[in-house]
Amino acid sequence: MKSIMNMVMDDIDRKIIDLLSGDARRSLADIGAAVSLSPSSVNERIKKLLADGVIKRFTIDIDPAKLALPVAAFVWIALREGADEAAFRAFAREDRHVSECHHVTGAWSYLLKVQVADLAALERFLATLKESGFLARSETVIALSTVVAPPFRVKDT
Amino acid sequence: MKSIMNMVMDDIDRKIIDLLSGDARRSLADIGAAVSLSPSSVNERIKKLLADGVIKRFTIDIDPAKLALPVAAFVWIALREGADEAAFRAFAREDRHVSECHHVTGAWSYLLKVQVADLAALERFLATLKESGFLARSETVIALSTVVAPPFRVKDT
DNA sequence: AATGAAATAAAAAAGTC
DNA sequence: GACTTTTTTATTTCATT
Numbered sequence: 001m002k003s004i005m006n007m008v009m010d011d012i013d014r015k016i017i018d019l020l021s022g023d024a025r026r027s028l029a030d031i032g033a034a035v036s037l038s039p040s041s042v043n044e045r046i047k048k049l050l051a052d053g054v055i056k057r058f059t060i061d062i063d064p065a066k067l068a069l070p071v072a073a074f075v076w077i078a079l080r081e082g083a084d085e086a087a088f089r090a091f092a093r094e095d096r097h098v099s100e101c102h103h104v105t106g107a108w109s110y111l112l113k114v115q116v117a118d119l120a121a122l123e124r125f126l127a128t129l130k131e132s133g134f135l136a137r138s139e140t141v142i143a144l145s146t147v148v149a150p151p152f153r154v155k156d157t
Numbered sequence: 158m159k160s161i162m163n164m165v166m167d168d169i170d171r172k173i174i175d176l177l178s179g180d181a182r183r184s185l186a187d188i189g190a191a192v193s194l195s196p197s198s199v200n201e202r203i204k205k206l207l208a209d210g211v212i213k214r215f216t217i218d219i220d221p222a223k224l225a226l227p228v229a230a231f232v233w234i235a236l237r238e239g240a241d242e243a244a245f246r247a248f249a250r251e252d253r254h255v256s257e258c259h260h261v262t263g264a265w266s267y268l269l270k271v272q273v274a275d276l277a278a279l280e281r282f283l284a285t286l287k288e289s290g291f292l293a294r295s296e297t298v299i300a301l302s303t304v305v306a307p308p309f310r311v312k313d314t
Numbered sequence: 315a316a317t318g319a320a321a322t323a324a325a326a327a328a329g330t331c
Numbered sequence: 332g333a334c335t336t337t338t339t340t341a342t343t344t345c346a347t348t
Contacts, residue, residue: 018314020217021217022313023214024182024214024215027325028324029324037334040325040333043325052223056217057181058182058215058218059216059308060174060213060214060216063211067171074261098305100307101305102304103300111231141262143259143260143268144261146258147249147250147258148250151308153178154174194316194317195317197316197345
């Protein structure tokens with residue numbers, strides 16, 4: 001089976017992932033010292049983790065507030081009967097405000113997480129959503145504060 | 158005011174952030190070519206963005222499924238009357254399954270996002286939550302599929 | 315702030331076990 | 332797979348504008 005071919009991950013790989021999660025700029029020598037491996041071996045393992053898609057990319061974790069996007073909100077979506085679900089998904093993928101979009105169990109069909117400049121921007125986002133014609137109804141919950149934040153990065157353009 | 162002292166960000170900084178978001182291993186020369194700046198100038202700007210906390214860290218984006226954590230779920234939390242909220246927040250910060258925790262508006266007090274190995278692990282997590290004594294009640298919504306995923310990284314240990 | 319040149323450090327490649 | 336050595340590339344520092 002191709003998808004799991006050569007995908008044996010061991011404790012060293014997991015440790016490398018831990019270390020890179022904390023600081024992706026650590027040198028191969030530094031990581032090697034931590035896992036008792038030569039820099040080249042670490043390099044080979046990282047290349048393999050990338051090739052296997054375990055590591056999706058090297059990126060930066062940004063403070064959204066410092067990028068003038070301090071407001072996070074969750075939007076529950078019930079799609080209108082007969083809505084073009086593929087188009088809705090494309091909208092979620094492309095819209096810069098949407099940082100997460102999940103198809104979910106329960107009373108609603110989708111849950112969006114959006115990251116915006118202020119409540120006015122949130123209101124405009126919701127207006128856009130309504131105008132797009134996907135929705136039967138929606139419900140919005142605002143994050144007053146965040147205790148555990150996922151990494152934030154700007155969407156590809 | 159100290160918190161905003163020297164925090165003038167321009168279009169070049171934003172472009173550098175865009176480029177690093179897409180691939181944090183791009184060389185300074187490469188980024189410099191994209192923004193018409195020398196490698197040293199790009200280096201100085203990145204250092205400043207780190208010092209200012211705009212860039213929180215260089216990290217990797219992992220595929221949680223390939224780390225054997227394929228199940229994402231959202232847990233709405235109503236805290237029990239008189240619950241130790243600081244202790245609840247500490248729990249959320251420390252528990253490895255909790256990838257997000259937000260204090261939210263609306264009928265519930267908190268929203269957690271958890272990333273687990275399977276439904277059994279989710280059940281165990283919810284049991285732990287209940288045993289901890291923070292909850293009045295909770296409601297769990299499972300992500301059937303994810304259209305837009307935030308970066309995922311392992312929590313600091 | 316930005317630059318180029320010099321110095322240092324790191325990563326990638328090649329070849330061996 | 333992992334190691335060492337060599338080569339190539341990248342980063343950092345620093346004096347100058």
